[in-house]
Amino acid sequence: MRALIISHQKELYYLYNLETQETVPAKARGKFRLIGTNPKVGDYVEYQMMDDNTAYIVDVEKRHNDLIRPYIANVDQALLLFSVKRPDFNPNLLDRFLAIMTFNNIPCVIIYTKWDLLNEEEQKEMLKICEYYRSIGFPYLAFSTKVPSPNDLDDIKAVIKGKISVITGQSGVGKSSLINCLAPHLNIKTAEISLALGRGKHTTRHVELIPMYDGWVADTPGFGIVDFDSMDEMDLAHSFVEFFEASSECRFNSCLHQNEPGCAVKDKIGTTILPSRYENYLLFLDEISKLRKW
Numbered sequence: 001m002r003a004l005i006i007s008h009q010k011e012l013y014y015l016y017n018l019e020t021q022e023t024v025p026a027k028a029r030g031k032f033r034l035i036g037t038n039p040k041v042g043d044y045v046e047y048q049m050m051d052d053n054t055a056y057i058v059d060v061e062k063r064h065n066d067l068i069r070p071y072i073a074n075v076d077q078a079l080l081l082f083s084v085k086r087p088d089f090n091p092n093l094l095d096r097f098l099a100i101m102t103f104n105n106i107p108c109v110i111i112y113t114k115w116d117l118l119n120e121e122e123q124k125e126m127l128k129i130c131e132y133y134r135s136i137g138f139p140y141l142a143f144s145t146k147v148p149s150p151n152d153l154d155d156i157k158a159v160i161k162g163k164i165s166v167i168t169g170q171s172g173v174g175k176s177s178l179i180n181c182l183a184p185h186l187n188i189k190t191a192e193i194s195l196a197l198g199r200g201k202h203t204t205r206h207v208e209l210i211p212m213y214d215g216w217v218a219d220t221p222g223f224g225i226v227d228f229d230s231m232d233e234m235d236l237a238h239s240f241v242e243f244f245e246a247s248s249e250c251r252f253n254s255c256l257h258q259n260e261p262g263c264a265v266k267d268k269i270g271t272t273i274l275p276s277r278y279e280n281y282l283l284f285l286d287e288i289s290k291l292r293k294w
């Protein structure tokens with residue numbers, strides 16, 4: 001039987017049977033430990049019921065992506081929440097998330113909140129930025145306030161439908177308001193699962209998938225740390241999608257768009273490439289080269 005792992009605590013996995021829609025507690029067979037791929041939340045698995053009525057995971061399907069922080073596989077998309085004011089829009093953090101998600105093959109949808117805190121002029125400027133990101137492959141929603149309106153909620157329900165999503169954002173941008181609006185039942189559910197798993201205080205690394213509107217949203221504590229520890233300079237260059245596209249015209253294949261002659265990316269800054277994207281790229285490049293000196 002095929003199932004999705006929605007929660008995991010020590011030896012016990014909680015599976016969602018994709019056919020019967022039942023939740024089944026299960027154990028993993030010892031062989032996974034031998035081959036070094038323990039099943040994790042987000043995995044699609046095959047399981048069997050044994051004579052003693054215990055379910056065992058017998059196979060894990062190939063992952064289409066695999067994150068360490070949060071510890072989850074097969075994420076279909078990341079919803080990145082950013083307020084446009086209070087706290088001010090943070091393009092550095094946005095570019096950081098976009099690069100890391102792109103590197104991990106995870107599409108992103110940006111949700112801008114608190115739009116109404118901007119005056120008309122500022123809204124025009126912000127709209128240009130939103131449209132820029134959309135033009136390079138990152139669609140967006142814009143919420144007037146921190147708490148989504150009924151219309152906003154309809155938009156986001158359409159976005160999460162049928163997918164596994166992770167939601168992330170700085171504090172104060174409206175992440176908890178959004179999750180509460182999406183899942184008013186959440187507190188009860190979480191408590192139930194927690195009880196069932198005998199979950200104690202060790203919740204910091206714990207990830208679980210919460211059913212929301214025909215999709216799954218990962219409740220991911222500890223998503224705050226975002227660094228480039230598994231990427232090298234070229235990975236970063238390839239993870240800035242519009243740079244990667246332009247780089248086919250760079251003179252050198254290995255161009256990192258710093259001081260190389262004949263760089264097509266540098267030529268496009270301020271015309272088709274947003275200058276803040278390039279500034280952040282250089283900062284990240286520096287960060288990665290420092291990390292790699294260790």
Ligand code: ZN
Pocket residue numbers: 247250251255256257258260262263264265266
């Ligand atoms: Zn270049």
